[in-house]
Amino acid sequence: MTDSLPIIDIQPLLEGGDASAPAAQIRAACRAHGFFYIRGHGVEAALIAELERLSRAFFAQPEAWKLQWPMSAGGPAWRGYFKAGGELTSGLPDWKEGLYLGSELAPEHALVRAGTPLHGPNLWPDLPGLKEAVLAYIEAVSRAAHALLRGIALSLELPADYFDARYTADPLILFRIFNYPSRPAPSVAQWGVGEHTDYGLLTLLYQDPTGGLQVKTPAGWIEAPPVPGTLVCNIGDMLDRMTRGYYRSTPHRVRLNSSGRDRLSFPLFFDPNFAARVQPIEGIPAAADDRASRWDGASVHAFEGSYGDYLMAKVGKVFPELGQAVLAGTVPPSIPVV
Ligand SMILES: O=C(O)CCC(=O)C(=O)O
Numbered sequence: 457m458t459d460s461l462p463i464i465d466i467q468p469l470l471e472g473g474d475a476s477a478p479a480a481q482i483r484a485a486c487r488a489h490g491f492f493y494i495r496g497h498g499v500e501a502a503l504i505a506e507l508e509r510l511s512r513a514f515f516a517q518p519e520a521w522k523l524q525w526p527m528s529a530g531g532p533a534w535r536g537y538f539k540a541g542g543e544l545t546s547g548l549p550d551w552k553e554g555l556y557l558g559s560e561l562a563p564e565h566a567l568v569r570a571g572t573p574l575h576g577p578n579l580w581p582d583l584p585g586l587k588e589a590v591l592a593y594i595e596a597v598s599r600a601a602h603a604l605l606r607g608i609a610l611s612l613e614l615p616a617d618y619f620d621a622r623y624t625a626d627p628l629i630l631f632r633i634f635n636y637p638s639r640p641a642p643s644v645a646q647w648g649v650g651e652h653t654d655y656g657l658l659t660l661l662y663q664d665p666t667g668g669l670q671v672k673t674p675a676g677w678i679e680a681p682p683v684p685g686t687l688v689c690n691i692g693d694m695l696d697r698m699t700r701g702y703y704r705s706t707p708h709r710v711r712l713n714s715s716g717r718d719r720l721s722f723p724l725f726f727d728p729n730f731a732a733r734v735q736p737i738e739g740i741p742a743a744a745d746d747r748a749s750r751w752d753g754a755s756v757h758a759f760e761g762s763y764g765d766y767l768m769a770k771v772g773k774v775f776p777e778l779g780q781a782v783l784a785g786t787v788p789p790s791i792p793v794v
């Protein structure tokens with residue numbers, strides 16, 4: 457067990473070269489921590505810089521301006537702005553504000569017309585260039601995520617298209633722009649983001665140079681500091697479920713920001729199709745169930761239903777009021793995840 461996270465060059469996975477080196481490194485990283493950095497990801501530094509510039513301009517506005525695009529106006533699509541303290545990742549308010557975004561689906565799209573939660577048009581703040589930068593970023597990071605999933609398949613000795621063929625031909629992609637304010641937090645907020653695991657397959661995260669992300673390892677919490685030119689990657693609950701715990705979704709959290717400067721981060725959640733039923737991979741023996749030691753006391757292996765059912769139950773907990781409204785209106789009877 458080392459106490460720093462590896463950096464993996466995924467360029468061969470993006471470009472169709474010899475993928476044996478990244479596949480072996482991914483396997484080792486997923487077994488050791490479930491957290492690693494990627495380089496060679498194909499996301500242009502200039503695009504990241506542009507998104508950072510626009511995000512700082514957005515968050516620098518007064519709260520009343522930002523609240524012109526509140527999450528409550530996003531309806532079941534779950535898009536828009538929430539103010540600091542508005543999300544309760546582990547039951548307590550996180551000291552971060554954010555803009556919730558995702559794949560841009562037109563109102564006429566069949567899933568949007570059906571009121572499918574988490575699907576729909578984004579709420580675009582009145583900030584020239586933001587929409588273009590966000591959509592270009594989502595596209596570039598999604599390309600890296602598909603490549604990484606090919607590497608994860610190879611790392612498990614599966615055909616490279618194993619995940620795409622079953623789950624991610626039409627992935628659910630949610631994207632967030634977070635700002636961790638440098639102003640002091642109220643005492644009820646103890647973390648930028650409380651301890652949690654991510655719900656889906658893969659999370660790819662850009663973080664600015666501030667730092668604060670921490671990862672839980674068997675030997676204790678370690679820092680995942682910013683590394684220029686890389687994205688942080690971590691595996692989510694659905695990969696844990698598919699591999700029967702061989703690759704665990706790793707708990708992480710973000711410290712309160714005491715740097716004196718606001719911290720930006722851009723997590724992109726690359727998840728199975730909302731309707732997919734996520735099944736264990738044949739041939740991987742089950743690891744011990746870690747329900748008792750998990751942050752949510754729940755087992756990722758013991759729920760029935762689609763990925764959408766799993767996600768809605770989780771999301772309803774972190775945004776309780778919005779969750780109840782959406783669950784009451786549009787979601788079929790929810791399936792317990794515990
Ligand atoms: O902002 C970060 O560094 C991490 C955010 C995170 O863990 C999440 O949004 O799931």
Ligand SMILES: [Fe+2]
Pocket residue numbers: 652653654659708
């Ligand atoms: Fe996370």
